[in-house]
Amino acid sequence: MTARTxxxxxxxATAVSKTWTPRETFVPESFSTRTSAPAAVRGQLNPRFPLxxxxxxxxxxxxxxxxxxxxxxxxxxxxPPREMGSGGWNQQHENLEKLNMQAILDATASQGExxxxxxxTHGKIPTLVEELIAVEMWKQKVFPVLCRLEDFKPxxxxxxxxVVHHEASIVNLLETVFFHKEVCESAEDTVLDLVDYCHRKxxxxxxxxxxxxxxxxxxxxxxxxxxxQKQAELMEFEIALKALSVLRxxxxxxxxxxxxxxxxxxxxxxxxxxxxxxxEHSPWSRQEGGKLQHFEGxxxxxxxxxxxxxLSKLDGQVWIALYNLLLSPEARARYHLTSFAKGQLLKxxxxxxxxxxxxxxxLADLQGFLAHLALAxxxxxxxxxxLEQIPEIWERLERENRGKWQAIAKHQLRHTFSPSEQDLRxxxxxxxxxxxxxxxxAVTPERPRCAYCSAEASKRCSRCQSEWYCCRECQVKHWExxxxxxxxxxxxxxxx
Numbered sequence: 001m002t003a004r005t006x007x008x009x010x011x012x013a014t015a016v017s018k019t020w021t022p023r024e025t026f027v028p029e030s031f032s033t034r035t036s037a038p039a040a041v042r043g044q045l046n047p048r049f050p051l052x053x054x055x056x057x058x059x060x061x062x063x064x065x066x067x068x069x070x071x072x073x074x075x076x077x078x079x080p081p082r083e084m085g086s087g088g089w090n091q092q093h094e095n096l097e098k099l100n101m102q103a104i105l106d107a108t109a110s111q112g113e114x115x116x117x118x119x120x121t122h123g124k125i126p127t128l129v130e131e132l133i134a135v136e137m138w139k140q141k142v143f144p145v146l147c148r149l150e151d152f153k154p155x156x157x158x159x160x161x162x163v164v165h166h167e168a169s170i171v172n173l174l175e176t177v178f179f180h181k182e183v184c185e186s187a188e189d190t191v192l193d194l195v196d197y198c199h200r201k202x203x204x205x206x207x208x209x210x211x212x213x214x215x216x217x218x219x220x221x222x223x224x225x226x227x228x229q230k231q232a233e234l235m236e237f238e239i240a241l242k243a244l245s246v247l248r249x250x251x252x253x254x255x256x257x258x259x260x261x262x263x264x265x266x267x268x269x270x271x272x273x274x275x276x277x278x279x280e281h282s283p284w285s286r287q288e289g290g291k292l293q294h295f296e297g298x299x300x301x302x303x304x305x306x307x308x309x310x311l312s313k314l315d316g317q318v319w320i321a322l323y324n325l326l327l328s329p330e331a332r333a334r335y336h337l338t339s340f341a342k343g344q345l346l347k348x349x350x351x352x353x354x355x356x357x358x359x360x361x362x363l364a365d366l367q368g369f370l371a372h373l374a375l376a377x378x379x380x381x382x383x384x385x386x387l388e389q390i391p392e393i394w395e396r397l398e399r400e401n402r403g404k405w406q407a408i409a410k411h412q413l414r415h416t417f418s419p420s421e422q423d424l425r426x427x428x429x430x431x432x433x434x435x436x437x438x439x440x441x442a443v444t445p446e447r448p449r450c451a452y453c454s455a456e457a458s459k460r461c462s463r464c465q466s467e468w469y470c471c472r473e474c475q476v477k478h479w480e481x482x483x484x485x486x487x488x489x490x491x492x493x494x495x496x
Contacts, residue, residue, distance in 0.1 A: 063102045066114060072099055073118040078130040081138045081401055082408050085163045085416040093166055094430060100173045107176065116177040120186045125177075129190040132170045133197060133393045139164060139232065141401070145409040147225050152413055156424055157228045160417050164232045171242045178249040185256060192261055193391040195250060199269045201243035202278065208237070209281035238298065241284060241314060247271075248317040251324035254331050260389035265325070266335045272325050273344040275318050279351060284314045311359045319356075322348070323366055339378045346374060452478040461486060 064072070072095045079089050103115040119125055143164065146152055154160070174194075177183045187194060254262070265271045284295040293300045294312050311319075325331050326345070335341075352367045401408065419427070448468035450457040452475070457468035461475070464486045469475040475482075 063105065064098055069099065069102060069115060070118055073115070073122050073124055076122075076124045076127050076131075078127055078134060081134060081142055081397065082404075082411065084135060084138050084142070084166075085159055085412060090162065090427070093162060093169065096166075096169050096173065100169055100176070103173060103176045113177070113180070116180055116183060119177060120182055123186065125174075125183060125187045126190040128170055128174060129187060129194050129197075130393050132167060132174070133193055134397060135163065135167045135170070136197065136200075137394065137397050137401075139167065141405045142409050142412070143232070145405055146413065146417070147229060149409060149413060152225070152417075154224065154417055156419075157224045158424065159419055159427070161228060161231065164228070164235065168235055168239050168242070171239055171246065175242050175245045175249075178246055181253050181256070184250055184253040189389065190393065191250065191257070192264055192389060193393045194246065195261060195264055195269070196391045196394065198243040198247040198250070199271065199274070201240040202247070202274055204236070205240040205244075205283050206274065206277045206281060209283035237283075237295075241295070244278070244314060244321075245317055248321040248324075251321045254324050254328045257330075258389070259334075262331060262334050263388055264391075266331060270341065272322060272335070273341055275322050275325075276344045276347055278318050279315065280347065282315065284312065309355050311356060316360070319360060319363060319366075323362065326369060327365055337373065337376070337378055338380075342373060342376075342378050346370060349374075450474050451482065 075095070076092065079086075079092070083089050099115050103113065106113045106115060119128070143160075146160070184191060250257070251265075257265075286293050286300070288300070288302075292303045292308055294303055294314075295301075296313065325335070337345075348366070349370050352363060352370070357363055357367070448457045448460075449455065450470040451467045453470065455470040455474075457470045459469050459471070459475070461467045461469070461482070467478075467482055467486070469478070479486075
């Protein structure tokens, strides 16, 4: 960790109980199967994610044996950008996916969380943070160059998609385990790098919402590369939402963070003001066809009129992070309330309605803080010199690879992203073994919905196995529409 001297800079709903404390309630937002498994449900059971899900008993599902999980955690290491997509890297990516899914299963079944304990015991949280930032840099520096190369015309984009997807896998695992305070402490100095990472993602999220350009879920693209680029853009949106949850868990540990980390969060990045911007823009909400939609479970979902006053999970994460950063004694002692910061924070008063306070009663303390702030005089920033640690992973990787991005892209084009048909088949077989159907159904963010009435479904069409229904009556009523696709699909399966 390097150091420098400088002058100080100015700069969810019903799941939340009435006795909320920062580390006891809000569970991570579910993650779509498109970008890895959903984050774990902890504490009390979530009615949308019961233990007996789709016919599986969560306690009976086991993806990794305890000894196997220990070996996989011990073998975790960080890869330089040049080795992204290599054979060894692919093996680790598969291992991370297994650890990710096992962590979800353990937390959901409320049977202890050995993956989190193993990561802490073997000191692998800093390794995950470095790998996260390395793949983020690859996506920014190498991926665009690769897509511009004239001779980059892959017949199959699956290998490069795995690298693009890698960032989502790691941030999802971090979100799952960072719920525990000891994980944040075990990150050591890399928590500074993780704070910077979260700040970059949330800044991009605010910028996206400021352009009025919400991500679309489906569209038509002319080439595989263009489709891959669009998939990466959509995934970036979901990754930013995961980064918000990770940041919230870091703020839960504000009483044990180093002075450098606190200064980074409050002075360098002024995170309270950034969180206010997120509440104002609410990029996870939109109006579509005159209906309110929230981004949950990896997709946009229409909110019923009776549910629109309920606090969404992501809004709740922002409020808890603000509560931690503004009301904890350690943070308040170091946050310089300039006139700009005062003006931004006072915007929160418009959001603190009686309905919100009923759902998060502890925000009454924040309301009192804002009432006092409105009458207080702002103070100019202090000019004291401070010896501060700064994040080093991003700068080190950039320094080591400066001027090499074109060469890395050409190397990976020749040796990594142009596999033979046999290599692709072997890779597909390994992925089929990793993503077992019973495990995927268990970690899916919500139960299947009836194709006719949208109620929770437990019965599947016996012919095509693709549509779900809540009862026989709905299946009969839907047959006129479903039959046109069901018969050809079933015939195609038999032909295979």
